Amino acid sequence: MSTDLVEQAKKSAAYKAVDENFPESAKVVGIGSGSTVIYVAERLGQLRNKSGFVCIPTGFQSKQLIIDNGLSLGSIEQYSNIDIAFDGADEVDTDLNLIKGGGACLFQEKLVAIASKQFIVVADYRKRSPSKLGIQWTKGVPIEIVPNSYAKITNDLYDLGAKKVILRQGGSSKAGPVVTDNNNFLIDADFGEIADPVKLHTQIKLLVGVVETGLFTDITTKAYFGEENGQVGVLTK
Structure with missing residues (x-):
């Protein structure tokens, strides 16, 4: 699979998503993160009326995309x-439920998504599940938590049926856990295939110390996918 073809497919999906859904009367636009959203911001920056609307970022990367595209x-x-x-996703199931948070911006991404009249996802074909969540994205459900609650929440998640629970680390660039833009920690909890994402989200959200989960349910309007053959696939309810 050519990298150039994948990138062209991402660009085509992003451009089509903007062209088919952007309201002429729009005054406020949310901009998420991810490799495909780069092309969303590029397309919005080409619009003649771009001075007529304001863009709301979901994190540092999207803030830079907004600035860089004028x-x-x-x-x-x-x-x-x-x-x-417009935002990306780590995985999209056949009912337009999402897993998000691989880039550690899930709270602000969900805040912007919930505040939007339309929420459009753009991604490449590798993010589309053939059925349920947890098939394509196997790193676990990202969960943003208050830092001193991580030990208790880890135990609680195992009680809920998690197969593996990991406090996300900063890696070679940071000693210790990842810290979100909201000064919180992130846990990745692997539940395998998720039969009922609405129920799982509710169960996790009720745990004391949980700020938000990366399960986005009943939010997405449409999803656009850059396909392996360079075409664009569209999933709607």
Whole structure:
């Protein structure tokens, strides 16, 4: 599979997502993160009326995308009603449920998504599950937590049926755990294939110390996929 073909497919999916869904009257637009969203920001930056709307980032990367493409930068504190948002995903199931948070921005991504009238996902074909969540993305459900709750929540997640629970580490660039933009920790909990993401999200969210989960349910309007053959696939409810 040619890397160039994959990138072209990502670009085609992003451009099509913007062209088919962006409202002419839009005043506030959410911009997420990921390798495909780069092309979303590029396309928005080509619009003639780009000075007529403000863009809300979900993290540092998306803030830079907004600035680099000459778009107007705003914040969710200023604009809590968003006309449309575009974001990537780590996995999308056949019911448009998502796993997000591989890039450690899940809370702000969900905040922007929930505040949006339309939430459009753009990704490549490798992020599409043939059925349930947990098939393509096997690193576990990302969960943002208050730092001093990690030991208790780890035990709770095993009680809920998790196969493996890991406190995400910073790797070679940081000694110790990843710290989110909200100064929290991240846990990745592998539940295998997820039969009921709504139920699992609710169970995890009720644990004291959990800020948010990377399970996005009943939020997504459409998903656009850059296919292996260079074409664009679209999934709608």
